[in-house]
Amino acid sequence: MDNIRLFIDYFEGTNDLIHCVLPDGSFEFVNKSWLETLGYSDIEATRIGLKDIIFKGHLEHHLNLIDTVFQGKTCSNIEVTFKTNTGDVVYCEGNLFPQRDGQEITAVQGFFRNVTEQKIADNELQEAEARTNFFVDLMVHDLTNIFQELLSTLEIFELVSDFPVHLKEYVNEGLTEIERATHLIGNVRKITRLSAKKTELELFDLAEAVSSASAKVESSFPEKQIVLSSTLVPDKYAVVADEFLDDIFYSLFHNSVKYNTANEVHIEVYHELVKFTPFIRIHVKDHGPGISEEEKEGIFVRISHRRESIMGLGLGLTIVNQLIGNYGGYITISDTVEGDHTKGTTFTIILQCVQPSQVDQVEQTDQSTQLSQADQAAEIAKAAQAARAAQKEKAEKEIE
Amino acid sequence: MVTVLIVDDDKFLHKVLEKIITIGGHQVVGHAFDGAEAIERFVQLNPKPDIILMDHRMPVMTGTTATRKILAMDQTAIIIFISADDSVYDEAIDAGAKGFLTKPIRSANLFDALKQYTE
Numbered sequence: 001m002d003n004i005r006l007f008i009d010y011f012e013g014t015n016d017l018i019h020c021v022l023p024d025g026s027f028e029f030v031n032k033s034w035l036e037t038l039g040y041s042d043i044e045a046t047r048i049g050l051k052d053i054i055f056k057g058h059l060e061h062h063l064n065l066i067d068t069v070f071q072g073k074t075c076s077n078i079e080v081t082f083k084t085n086t087g088d089v090v091y092c093e094g095n096l097f098p099q100r101d102g103q104e105i106t107a108v109q110g111f112f113r114n115v116t117e118q119k120i121a122d123n124e125l126q127e128a129e130a131r132t133n134f135f136v137d138l139m140v141h142d143l144t145n146i147f148q149e150l151l152s153t154l155e156i157f158e159l160v161s162d163f164p165v166h167l168k169e170y171v172n173e174g175l176t177e178i179e180r181a182t183h184l185i186g187n188v189r190k191i192t193r194l195s196a197k198k199t200e201l202e203l204f205d206l207a208e209a210v211s212s213a214s215a216k217v218e219s220s221f222p223e224k225q226i227v228l229s230s231t232l233v234p235d236k237y238a239v240v241a242d243e244f245l246d247d248i249f250y251s252l253f254h255n256s257v258k259y260n261t262a263n264e265v266h267i268e269v270y271h272e273l274v275k276f277t278p279f280i281r282i283h284v285k286d287h288g289p290g291i292s293e294e295e296k297e298g299i300f301v302r303i304s305h306r307r308e309s310i311m312g313l314g315l316g317l318t319i320v321n322q323l324i325g326n327y328g329g330y331i332t333i334s335d336t337v338e339g340d341h342t343k344g345t346t347f348t349i350i351l352q353c354v355q356p357s358q359v360d361q362v363e364q365t366d367q368s369t370q371l372s373q374a375d376q377a378a379e380i381a382k383a384a385q386a387a388r389a390a391q392k393e394k395a396e397k398e399i400e
Numbered sequence: 401m402v403t404v405l406i407v408d409d410d411k412f413l414h415k416v417l418e419k420i421i422t423i424g425g426h427q428v429v430g431h432a433f434d435g436a437e438a439i440e441r442f443v444q445l446n447p448k449p450d451i452i453l454m455d456h457r458m459p460v461m462t463g464t465t466a467t468r469k470i471l472a473m474d475q476t477a478i479i480i481f482i483s484a485d486d487s488v489y490d491e492a493i494d495a496g497a498k499g500f501l502t503k504p505i506r507s508a509n510l511f512d513a514l515k516q517y518t519e
Contacts, residue, residue, distance in 0.1 A: 137485075140484065140485075141457060141484045141485060144484035144503050144504060145410050145413065145484055145503065147503075147504045148413060148484070148503045148504040148505065149410070149412050149413055149416055151504045151505075151506070152413070152416035152417060152419075152420055152504075152507070153416050155420060155506070155507045156416060156419050156420060156423065159420065159423045159507065160423065178504065179504070182504050193487075
């Protein structure tokens with residue numbers, strides 16, 4: 001008797017909606033929360049059926065689920081949209097179980113959690129994100145077209161032979177500014193897409209990414225000589241990343257060259273494996289003007305938290321930081337010469353990596369437990385996804 | 401000298417691009433302001449332009465759709481995309497574009513492309 005009392009108290013005290021549906025669709029039992037949420041009295045509940053409380057568009061699907069349960073199965077984590085007495089919509093998630101009397105299934109019990117507020121908030125968030133993406137995309141597209149017109153107009157001045165030579169300097173400055181603005185809005189678009197995108201991580205060759213980024217930077221600064229020394233060799237280390245891996249190194253190299261006034265710019269890339277872990281540490285060292293302690297503090301901070309860009313770096317390092325976070329790694333910054341920030345900057349990146357030689361060893365030593373490179377990549381990618389989710393959660397908490 | 405058909409929904413861009421192309425010693429033989437008009441102009445032009453500079457995001461018909469339709473009519477047509485959105489690169493190449501220039505485009509890069517794709 002005490003147990004029955006306990007169950008009744010639980011059913012009546014819970015915020016979950018509980019009902020018991022008979023084969024004809026009428027209700028054998030509904031709890032207090034069900035009545036309050038859907039706006040019916042005890043007596044009204046005896047006169048209505050399932051068809052009266054399920055949102056029309058979801059009714060057929062729900063009736064199919066009810067049939068399944070009458071055949072003895074359980075339906076877990078289902079979504080159902082109820083309709084209240086006044087026509088409002090209530091979003092719920094829950095489970096359906098068969099109610100048995102001996103061998104016979106006499107009714108279907110439904111336990112539902114009201115997730116309306118969460119659902120509305122999720123929908124609003126999705127709409128806001130879609131709106132933001134749309135406007136950013138539109139703005140970037142239209143601004144780029146405007147920049148194209150301005151750039152081409154200035155180039156016409158530059159190209160015509162009778163344009164006064166003493167004014168060409170101003171034209172050149174204007175062209176540089178347009179390119180800077182274009183780069184900035186391109187980065188805004190990239191960062192917006194990165195935030196919205198759920199990337200599939202794969203293995204990418206680290207040396208190849210460094211080499212490709214270096215080539216791009218060299219073509220951006222034809223007037224400078226860029227001397228890159230790297231300890232990375234092709235096909236040696238594959239890191240968990242996506243198509244934007246090159247962009248990380250491009251951004252770091254580009255800054256090293258851009259802010260170094262020397263005609264010959266030296267950049268060193270060297271690496272070491274982090275022992276007993278699937279991580280590689282990559283250092284990108286330059287000998288440029290460096291970054292002060294004060295500037296270092298906010299250099300990777302999300303743009304929403306930063307009042308102004310540092311040294312004109314724009315969104316570049318924000319993107320770098322976000323990309324590396326997406327890969328389950330992280331980036332730090334230090335002085336090339338400890339204690340003297342004016343002698344250059346060293347960025348250190350930690351990424352998850354796979355060495356082909358490690359895979360070979362595993363295959364040789366234990367055939368029964370061998371991991372193919374793809375399996376290992378999948379494992380690491382999974383770990384990276386988890387790390388990314390944890391990082392996202394942490395970031396969201398920080399914002400809150 | 402390379403003959404060019406410019407396809408872009410931005411009128412002023414036509415004006416400045418034509419000027420630059422002319423300074424570079426080439427000739428703009430036609431203008432279209434959306435994908436459907438591009439097909440129409442291409443059909444009308446005789447001889448055909450050496451190169452079509454094609455924007456992607458345009459009213460009526462996108463650049464990739466127009467590219468597929470033009471290439472279905474004439475496989476020898478050379479289409480180079482000029483777009484502010486490099487995320488459509490794969491779509492453009494799949495449609496049959498020979499090249500892709502991301503706006504804003506410097507005149508030197510444009511001249512290089514005109515030369516490269518008509519050699």
